[in-house]
Amino acid sequence: MQATAHSMTIPHTVEPRPDTGLYNAKLGVWLFLASEVMLFGALFSSYILLRVGAPEWPQRQLSIPLGTLNTFVLILSSISVVMAWMALKGRDFARFKLWQGTTVLLAVLFITIKGFEYHDKFTHYYVQTQDGRALTGHLDGDPFNLSLARLRASPSPPKEIVFHPDPPRAGHTEAANAHGEALKLELSQITKLEAFGPWRGTFFAVYFVLTGLHALHVIGGIIVLGYFWGPGSRMWRTEPERFTNRVEVGGLYWHFVELVWIFLFPTLYLL
């Protein structure tokens, strides 16, 4: 049989399908977002189960100013992504570049702030001593994610560590802190030393899972929106309508990422 070369075009990338009245990518992204709602729904459901069943739930463990700042960053990016799409509708490619670039930069800013928050948790420690003291605070030099086992297993383990306790705060559920000057704690006297990672109780496990999954979505958004801003924008010269639709679909995904954060922020930071 002789092979014949023929071009194949994907239908309904621009014109709507007669049965749905939508171009395919738009229906596709909404179905995808519906499945994403259920994914986050399952996690929120687990959160409710864990929180309602917990005898006590730690509060004010996260930085509200940083969380609020990140919320404003995502709100701004949600507006800028719409402005980018509207610029294409108005056939203004330069403005599209400006707004889409702004969206990507804001997304990167969000991840950077989240990174600072994560770093702060992995350099914040809980220490328990043999005489029954339980302290939270920072170690001298702010080491990242140190544990008692790792400290003891180091080639030259220190005899003591310098610990800077947190100031006491309202609603803090950890044992009372001795606020004041730096404490010198003998390593042999320490029974527990761990950073505020996901292992530091149910709250932090939930916090890292939910915000980690959300951060992965933000990174996915940076890749997709960045592609449309950069190499993907070449399509504007050949198929402007199709490119505009792609940007719209990318924008819908980005709005969803903001929607999730709108619920994550109060759930984890404020309640």
Place this chain on the structure above:
Amino acid sequence: MDRPAQHTPPRSAAVRHKLILLALAACTAVMVTLSLLPMAGGLKIGLILLVAVAEAGLVAGVLMHLIEERKLIVSIIVLTGIFFLGLLLLPLLAEADHARHFFK
């Protein structure tokens, strides 16, 4: 047809988006303020979640054009919303005794 914003004059659309930006920022500020006010746990949770739902409604309704969207998409989202609410209600019903204590 399925792109209603196309028919919105760019100038009025820009004004609308500025208003939405202000409304979203205001919702966030209200949530943070409510969280700092001394009030009963259940009331605080209810009010903050109410503001969060309003904020999410603005994003989904206006920015994602859901209020002007085709019936097919609205149906998909409504159906998803019902299942989502079911997912949230299941643990609350399962732990009803604890939940009563939790909202006091």
